[in-house]
Amino acid sequence: xxxxxxxxxxxxxxxxxxxxxxxxxxxxxxxxxxxxxxxxxxxxxxxxxxxxxxxxxxxxxxxxxxxxxxxxxxxxxxxxxxxxxxxxxxxxxxxxxxxxxxxxxxxxxxxxxxxxxxxxxxxxxxxxxxxxxxxxxxxxxxxxxxxxxxxxxxxxxxxxxxxxxxxxxxxxxxxxxxxxxxxxxxxxxxxxxxxxxxxxxxxxxxxxxxxxxxxxxxxxxxxxxxxxxxxxxxxxxxxxxxxxxxxxxxxxxxxxxxxxxxxxxxxxxxxxxxxxxxxxxxxxxxxxxxxxxxxxxxxxxxxxxxxxxxxxxxxxxxxxxxxxxxxxxxxxxxxxxxxxxxxxxxxxxxxxxxxxxxxxxxxxxxxxxxxxxxxxxxxxxxxxxxxxxxxxxxxxxxxxxxxxxxxxxxxxxxxxxxxxxxxxxxxxxxxxxxxxxxxxxxxxxxxxxxxxxxxx
DNA sequence: CCACGTACACCC
DNA sequence: AAACGGGTGTACGTGG
Numbered sequence: 001x002x003x004x005x006x007x008x009x010x011x012x013x014x015x016x017x018x019x020x021x022x023x024x025x026x027x028x029x030x031x032x033x034x035x036x037x038x039x040x041x042x043x044x045x046x047x048x049x050x051x052x053x054x055x056x057x058x059x060x061x062x063x064x065x066x067x068x069x070x071x072x073x074x075x076x077x078x079x080x081x082x083x084x085x086x087x088x089x090x091x092x093x094x095x096x097x098x099x100x101x102x103x104x105x106x107x108x109x110x111x112x113x114x115x116x117x118x119x120x121x122x123x124x125x126x127x128x129x130x131x132x133x134x135x136x137x138x139x140x141x142x143x144x145x146x147x148x149x150x151x152x153x154x155x156x157x158x159x160x161x162x163x164x165x166x167x168x169x170x171x172x173x174x175x176x177x178x179x180x181x182x183x184x185x186x187x188x189x190x191x192x193x194x195x196x197x198x199x200x201x202x203x204x205x206x207x208x209x210x211x212x213x214x215x216x217x218x219x220x221x222x223x224x225x226x227x228x229x230x231x232x233x234x235x236x237x238x239x240x241x242x243x244x245x246x247x248x249x250x251x252x253x254x255x256x257x258x259x260x261x262x263x264x265x266x267x268x269x270x271x272x273x274x275x276x277x278x279x280x281x282x283x284x285x286x287x288x289x290x291x292x293x294x295x296x297x298x299x300x301x302x303x304x305x306x307x308x309x310x311x312x313x314x315x316x317x318x319x320x321x322x323x324x325x326x327x328x329x330x331x332x333x334x335x336x337x338x339x340x341x342x343x344x345x346x347x348x349x350x351x352x353x354x355x356x357x358x359x360x361x362x363x364x365x366x367x368x369x370x371x372x373x374x375x376x377x378x379x380x381x382x383x384x385x386x387x388x389x390x391x392x393x394x395x396x397x398x399x400x401x402x403x404x405x406x407x408x409x410x411x412x413x414x415x416x417x418x419x420x421x422x423x424x425x426x427x428x429x430x431x432x433x434x435x436x437x438x439x440x441x442x443x444x445x446x447x448x449x450x451x452x453x454x455x456x
Numbered sequence: 457c458c459a460c461g462t463a464c465a466c467c468c
Numbered sequence: 469a470a471a472c473g474g475g476t477g478t479a480c481g482t483g484g
Contacts, residue, residue: 184467
């Protein structure tokens with residue numbers, strides 16, 4: 001079976017095939033770097049101002065609570081308290097104020113001080129009024145110093161911002177983006193998401209995006225030929241909902257018949273589907289029972305405690321449900337131990353020499369890297385094929401309309417397209433994403449059209 | 457002043 | 469006993 005540019009599926013290391021695959025995507029990668037994406041700088045400046053005034057407000061609130069407290073430096077004596085310093089926070093909260101909460105007080109791996117990350121402080125939110133303020137200060141400080149302040153400084157004379165896509169950095173063949181990194185623009189929190197409002201289409205254009213849906217899971221289904229996974233995707237069912245039903249003993253069709261707006265359904269989604277979704281990702285990443293426990297603990301802000309045994313059972317049930325997936329992963333572990341390498345569906349090799357180590361900790365690390373390579377690397381292959389297919393389409397449309405390739409964010413492609421042709425373009429894009437590399441299951445993708453990135 | 461490691465936070 | 473895959477950027481602290 002031959003795909004675009006002579007690329008084929010091959011279950012053995014094949015650098016020549018990978019070379020063809022990567023070469024096909026390069027023209028579009030190059031265009032993306034040259035084109036750049038238009039940035040609304042005044043908007044980012046206003047975000048910066050909002051953040052700065054809230055930060056100074058928080059600093060005065062905190063000072064009013066801690067009075068004359070000063071940080072006691074190990075060698076420099078008393079120094080003014082700085083809210084940005086983790087050392088200062090550790091001493092203030094856990095030594096000076098000695099706050100207590102319903103969670104453990106952890107030390108950093110080096111044992112130098114207590115952990116003051118947002119995750120670790122969450123169980124102490126109610127212990128002292130300054131704790132939530134400190135968490136808020138740090139979260140908005142991140143947005144300001146990483147996004148709202150630096151980005152406007154990097155635009156060209158057309159107000160466009162150009163990233164570098166590195167093609168030889170990620171071991172799985174993914175692209176990485178730097179100077180600036182446009183693959184980690186915030187989306188999770190409402191304020192963070194606002195940063196996306198600054199990425200806008202050219203005049204007379206829309207941003208058009210195409211998104212591979214569940215592409216790593218579909219590759220897992222393809223590579224393992226797991227009958228249940230294949231059935232789920234063939235029927236167009238929700239894989240995470242299906243997992244939840246299998247693990248918690250419910251009937252899929254029964255759950256799906258519930259009113260989606262009912263409290264019952266929302267509770268099921270939160271308590272059973274969400275953990276199952278985490279489980280699905282986690283399993284692909286070589287999840288351990290302890291890792292899952294930690295994940296659930298932090299995600300519930302210390303409210304839900306699952307014993308390790310329960311987590312292990314939860315993981316085992318996942319593999320009981322999808323037995324062929326376990327076999328695929330064990331094949332990868334075996335290859336990693338035996339050959340010190342694994343490969344994806346296109347023959348892209350990932351070296352994991354540490355998997356051969358006789359130290360369990362080291363070899364487990366190697367196996368975890370190996371375990372995810374097939375899915376992540378093959379998924380990236382799919383997107384690169386779609387980029388290769390789209391290149392001439394973009395070139396052709398660009399003869400009559402404005403049409404620019406902008407960004408690749410792992411399973412998503414973003415373009416800047418004349419409004420008159422955006423709808424048609426998005427249909428073509430969706431088609432290419434869905435048919436660039438056919439699997440034993442359908443490869444669905446979504447498409448979207450909007451004025452700004454936040455609305456995509 | 458610079459270089460580096462650590463801790464943390466953001467993304468898929 | 470046990471840190472779940474792949475990335476980049478920032479601030480802080482230390483040491484040259």
